[in-house]
Amino acid sequence: MLDFFKKIFNGEDNSSKGQANNRLRLVLTHDRLGTSTQLMEVIQKEIIEVIARHVEIEGTPDVKIITEGRRAALDISIPLKGR
Amino acid sequence: MDNKTAEGQVIVVTSGKGGVGKTTTVANVASALAKLGHKVMVMDLDIGLKKLDLILGLENRVIYDIVQVIEGECTLKQALVKDKRFPELHMLPAAQTRNKDDITPEQVKELCAQLKPEFDYIFIDCPAGIEQGFRNAIAAADRAIVVTNPEVSAVRDADRIIGMLESANFKDIKLVVNRIRNDMVKSGDMLSIEDLMEHLCIDLLGVVPEDKNVVVSTNKGEPIILNDHSQAATAFNNIARRILGEQVDFPTFEEISFWNKVKSLGRNLFPGN
Ligand SMILES: Nc1ncnc2c1ncn2[C@@H]1O[C@H](COP(=O)(O)OP(=O)(O)OP(=O)(O)O)[C@@H](O)[C@H]1O
Ligand SMILES: [Mg+2]
Numbered sequence: 001m002l003d004f005f006k007k008i009f010n011g012e013d014n015s016s017k018g019q020a021n022n023r024l025r026l027v028l029t030h031d032r033l034g035t036s037t038q039l040m041e042v043i044q045k046e047i048i049e050v051i052a053r054h055v056e057i058e059g060t061p062d063v064k065i066i067t068e069g070r071r072a073a074l075d076i077s078i079p080l081k082g083r
Numbered sequence: 084m085d086n087k088t089a090e091g092q093v094i095v096v097t098s099g100k101g102g103v104g105k106t107t108t109v110a111n112v113a114s115a116l117a118k119l120g121h122k123v124m125v126m127d128l129d130i131g132l133k134k135l136d137l138i139l140g141l142e143n144r145v146i147y148d149i150v151q152v153i154e155g156e157c158t159l160k161q162a163l164v165k166d167k168r169f170p171e172l173h174m175l176p177a178a179q180t181r182n183k184d185d186i187t188p189e190q191v192k193e194l195c196a197q198l199k200p201e202f203d204y205i206f207i208d209c210p211a212g213i214e215q216g217f218r219n220a221i222a223a224a225d226r227a228i229v230v231t232n233p234e235v236s237a238v239r240d241a242d243r244i245i246g247m248l249e250s251a252n253f254k255d256i257k258l259v260v261n262r263i264r265n266d267m268v269k270s271g272d273m274l275s276i277e278d279l280m281e282h283l284c285i286d287l288l289g290v291v292p293e294d295k296n297v298v299v300s301t302n303k304g305e306p307i308i309l310n311d312h313s314q315a316a317t318a319f320n321n322i323a324r325r326i327l328g329e330q331v332d333f334p335t336f337e338e339i340s341f342w343n344k345v346k347s348l349g350r351n352l353f354p355g356n
Contacts, residue, residue, distance in 0.1 A: 015271030020235050069284040
């Protein structure tokens, strides 16, 4: 999730147009999902809890939103510990 | 047209945000199509805040309005206003002293069903907002044109409207970007066409520049498409030709084809779209 925000705010473009684009990317993603940025944090925490109930997690899980066109998807990467 | 055979198409022009240029687009694209000889109807559904009659310069010719037609005070034919400059252009005026919820989506559908055999194109001028007026305006439409300005609040509202049109099963939703200023885009102070396409992900129908001639024409109540020296006029004429299915280039926006490619690539990554 943090990556998602970083990508958005680290925009190389500091013009007012660049800022408008960055703000729109973030706001449209959440408008379309009908979620707040807060809710995404909760989802991330709960997904990790469910997985951790069954298998041991190793390293740092990464849950972020990726967008393609008007569609959004959760991109979840959770490294698991082997025996 | 006399040789009219197929049923007419109903096209709603909408935006979410107010004041972005819906009525100006309806008035000019409809006039352009009528000038080319197509039989065109413009229906003002901005009940309570009508402006289409004024922008077309037909305000003194209005006798009855759409609510009177629906309530049976006059016939549909009696309420239609003909435009002397364009014999093929007709207007069904809104009521000024009534409200958006004085008519229903079913009544609009019924009216359009009566008009479709008589006209090639029926344009619906949608009010701002996402409430009853919007629901009335999209009820009978086969296609939608979303008008926006290169500005964050207008783009956010356009995105919401596109989502609502998709939920209402619209398959043909096209974008018109109005009031773009190339000098500001170049200096990095205005969203470009490519930026808007990236955010909204729908096909582009037209790009209308900011043009002071629009204000002059509006003052006079003359469609701007009659002005040969206006860039906005060229833009509206091009939109009319694209609606007819002609391939008309976007003169100064070559990069657009690139974004269309990126977009269709994105769609393919998501099955079921
Ligand atoms: N390309 C343009 N260049 C300059 N002025 C414009 C342009 N397009 C529209 N305008 C002006 O912007 C104002 C609003 O336009 P218009 O009434 O068409 O918007 P609208 O979306 O129909 O508004 P509403 O939501 O109130 O119905 C008008 O005064 C019009 O003259
Ligand atoms: Mg209007």
